[in-house]
Structure formats: structure tokens, C-alpha cells
Amino acid sequence: MREADAYGLALQSASPQLGAAVGAIGGELRTQSWDLGWELATHLQLCLAQFLPPLAWRDLSWLAVAIGPGSFTGTRAGVATARVLAQQLALPLFGISTLAAVARSQPALLQPEGTIAVRMPARRNQQFGAIYRVTPDGQGLLPALADTAMTAADWQQTLAAQPADCQVVEAPPQLGATASGVWHLAARAWQQGERPHWSQAAPFYGQHPVG
Template sequence: MSRWLLALHSSSETLGLAVCDAENPAGGTRILSRSMGRQLTNGLISAVEELLPRAEWASIGRLAVSTGPGGFTGTRLTVVMARTLAQQLGCPLHGESSFALMAPRLSVALPASQALEPFSIVQTLPRRGRVAGRYRLLSGSIPVEELERPRLLSEDEDPSPALSMELDVASDVQHLLQRCCHWEQEAAPGPWELVLPIYPTSPVGPV
């Protein structure tokens, strides 16, 4: 009987899902990447069922979810689903920011002399300022360290070096599943209560 590892990512208009057998992760990874937009509210569960039939959900052994930053509703939906599954199944859950997931991919744009130095990933929000997180590449099975989780920058902050946020949900959810495999190999604890969405700005404006 398979024991599944499941990764979920919906910090943008695109839903990303990835699953593999914990006992044989190299035996095949199934990935779904689909533009959902507002259809995510009603389509999330059916999309997960498409990748992993509901009859197999009881065999989920570990979950990982992108915690944002990103769209308020999309991020909340997958985080809530992942927390609910982890609580009901009694399995570990891990959260990783969407910026941390893309950091190894974006870091190839850094000059070789800065490859191991801290860098920022920055996203400009229409009418709301800029959000940034700080990262450093590592060697070995953990590719990146999040030095500072994404937050809203003040007007006078200008982090350097800085890379612009670029979406590639299919790649990033696959990376999230790889991280989930690493946590599985390490038998890392994953208390679901600690996994919360990142909201650098209020969804209702200034408060």
C-alpha cells in the first residue's frame, strides 16, 4: 500500500499540485499545474482528486504547502485544506513561502561572485508598495535558507542585491515536493498548527 507525499501551491492564479510515493519517490512524480483563477474556490478538491483519488487520501503520510505571499483567497484555500488534512490524518505538515520556493531558480541570475551571498526577492504590488524576502543559497539537500520571510518594505528600504519575483508554479511545486521528500527522509516533525499563510498586506486595505 502506497504512502503518499502531497504538495500544494496556489499563491497565484495557477494551482500547482505534486504527489509521489514516500516509499519510492524516484519511481514517478505526478504534477498538476492549471490556471484556476476564481474557479479555485469550487475546483480545488476536484483538482486534488484528479491527481490523487479521494480513496487514497487516508494514505497521505506527509504534506507541504506554499504559504504565500500571493493572492489572499488562493493562498488561504490550500493552506486551510492542508491544515485540515494534516489534523484529520495525524500526519506532518510543512509550510514554505512562495519566495523561498523560487529562490534557487531565480538565483542563477546572480553574478558568480555573489552566488553565496544573501539576496532579496522583491515583488511590486499595485498601489500597495513592495514585498521582499531575504535568502541565501546553501549546499547539500537544503538548497536555500530564508533569512527573512516576505514582508512589506518601507518606502526608504532598497534591498540589494535584489531579484524580481517570477512565477513558475510547476517548477516551484515540484521543488516543494522535493523538500517534502527531504523532510520525510529526516522524519522531521511538522505540527500543522504552525503553518499559517503569509499576508504582508491587509486584504481589506490599511487597518
């Protein structure tokens, strides 16, 4: 199959706002968000069924899902749904960091060989942080610091060690729009020949949900 024909569907459910993105590599990317709140898990599959047409499930070549950090319930529901779909359709499934998706969804940040720091509030007076280096072509992200829960003081210390031109980004409370970032990162991995099995995609919570 030509890359231009490789349609992919990406899901972002790590916040009360569900997001989806679908498109072919090199073609137009279609996105949509739904403010579902606590009912995200209940309506997720219905939203996808209404969003996908005029494409059919058989038209897809790969799937992608945000694996967290973020909402425990939403992340779990999104990953579980994506795993079932990938298994039933026999498609590769890309698990993408929510923080990486936040960075990739903002094209203005993608300065070749630049540095992006992404922060997201966490529980118990902590925060999630990650550091990414932009690839020379300005399209990909390489993790310099994987998603980590840390104190505010530790985060400031981490930032102090970054280049002076490091761009610091706060993850928005509603993440639906970052489905585009999930899609772009997965599409790049697809182009590079990666074909991950659905069983490899697992939620990243970063913290225990209780306590």
C-alpha cells in the same frame, strides 16, 4: 517507513493558477497546474482528487502547502484545505513560503552557498521580498531575510547589501509550477526529521487584505 516510501503531496494556491506535486523522496515527482482563476477555491478539492491517483490518500506520509505571500483568497483556501486533510489523515503538514518555493523551483539558481533574492509585487505600491542562502549541498534554502513587505527603494537598498553574485528572481504571476519547490523544501525538512503539526501552518498575508 523508509524515506523512499514516504510519499508527499504539495499544494500551491497563492495565485489564480493551482499547482500540485506528488512523489516519493528519491523517486519521480509528478506535477500539474490548473488555471482556475476566481474559481480556484471551488475546484481545489476536485482537482486534487483527480490528480492523486493511482495513489490513495492513505499512501501519503506528509503534506505541504504554500502559505503565502500571494492571493489572499487562494492562499486561504489552500491552507484551509491542507489543514483539514492533514487533520483527517493524521499527517504532518509543512507550511512553505511562496517566495522560497519560487527560488527552489528553479534548479539553475541553486548554487551551493549562493544567494537568491526573490521579489513579488504587493499592494499599496509595495512589494514582497526575501533573501535566501543556498545550503552547501545545493538542495536547501536558509532565510537571510524573511518574507517582508517593503517599498521599491527599500528593496533596492536590501539588494545593494547582498553579495555581488546574488541572483535576483521575480515571482511569476502564475505560481502553479512552483508546487515543485514547495514539495522539495518540505521533503528536505521531512528527511531532517521535522514533523510539524497541521495547526502550525497558517497563511502569511504580509499586508492587511483591506486598505
